[in-house]
Amino acid sequence: AEAPALLEVNNIEVVYNDVILVLRGLSLRVPKGKIVALLGANGAGKSTTLKAISGLLKTEEGEVTRGEVVFDGQRIDGTDPHLIVRRGIFQVMEGRRIVADMTCLENLRLGAFTRSDGDVKRDIDMVYSFFPRLKERTGLAGYLSGGEQQMLAIGRALMARPKLILMDEPSMGLSPLLVKEVFGIIRRLNEELGITILLVEQNARMALSVASYGYVMEGGKVVLDGTAESLSTNEDVKEFYLGGH
Numbered sequence: 323a324e325a326p327a328l329l330e331v332n333n334i335e336v337v338y339n340d341v342i343l344v345l346r347g348l349s350l351r352v353p354k355g356k357i358v359a360l361l362g363a364n365g366a367g368k369s370t371t372l373k374a375i376s377g378l379l380k381t382e383e384g385e386v387t388r389g390e391v392v393f394d395g396q397r398i399d400g401t402d403p404h405l406i407v408r409r410g411i412f413q414v415m416e417g418r419r420i421v422a423d424m425t426c427l428e429n430l431r432l433g434a435f436t437r438s439d440g441d442v443k444r445d446i447d448m449v450y451s452f453f454p455r456l457k458e459r460t461g462l463a464g465y466l467s468g469g470e471q472q473m474l475a476i477g478r479a480l481m482a483r484p485k486l487i488l489m490d491e492p493s494m495g496l497s498p499l500l501v502k503e504v505f506g507i508i509r510r511l512n513e514e515l516g517i518t519i520l521l522v523e524q525n526a527r528m529a530l531s532v533a534s535y536g537y538v539m540e541g542g543k544v545v546l547d548g549t550a551e552s553l554s555t556n557e558d559v560k561e562f563y564l565g566g567h
């Protein structure tokens with residue numbers, strides 16, 4: 323039987339600045355406990371899709387003008403981003419967006435800002451168990467390597483105790499070795515913490531190696547979807563997104 327959807331995006335249209343139509347009837351579904359990949363060329367609308375879900379669209383003069391975003395059975399389109407974080411969705415932005423002139427630890431504490439509950443200290447230890455290197459880095463986050471910054475950005479997301487993480491291009495700017503490491507961690511977050519993940523990636527091969535299902539976007543809508551296995555053997559996907567053969 324199909325796992326119940328944690329997130330459902332139904333036929334949304336997104337407009338920037340009241341004029342530029344970027345998403346044109348996009349639908350997708352992320353089952354609880356799964357990793358789903360969102361693939362497509364530059365400008366297809368992948369980042370916009372994530373921002374429509376996290377509410378961050380609002381901060382860029384964008385708006386969902388049609389359709390609906392349903393999380394955990396409730397409509398969230400139009401909701402303020404901080405309330406969406408509180409409901410359990412956290413977006414790890416492209417380009418990482420850590421605070422360069424704060425320490426690692428301070429950045430991690432920021433991730434817990436919407437929480438009133440519980441044990442922040444214990445969660446910091448949990449983050450260090452996934453990213454032991456962050457514990458050793460006591461200086462300013464701006465001096466971390468690219469890979470460490472990506473890890474810090476993911477660690478900060480974990481501090482919010484999300485049910486769903488939206489990841490925008492986690493492999494961007496990383497060496498092949500670090501890409502492998504980051505994807506290994508993405509898999510562990512899913513398997514060990516049960517976090518559901520919607521993953522936007524240029525590196526389709528890597529994305530399909532951890533995802534169970536994938537969507538391919540073009541021109542603001544989905545043009546192809548299927549199991550990760552079927553997409554990785556699909557001739558069109560191979561030709562356009564897996565660098566042939």
Ligand code: ATP
Nearest residue numbers: 338342344362363364365366367368369370371382
């Ligand atoms: P990339 O991998 O290059 O980020 P993408 O698939 O994530 O591509 P988006 O970033 O969602 O695509 O962009 C989709 C389209 O929306 C592009 O044509 C882009 O120029 C436009 N766009 C993105 N952000 C804005 C904005 N804030 N205002 C106006 N147009 C925007």
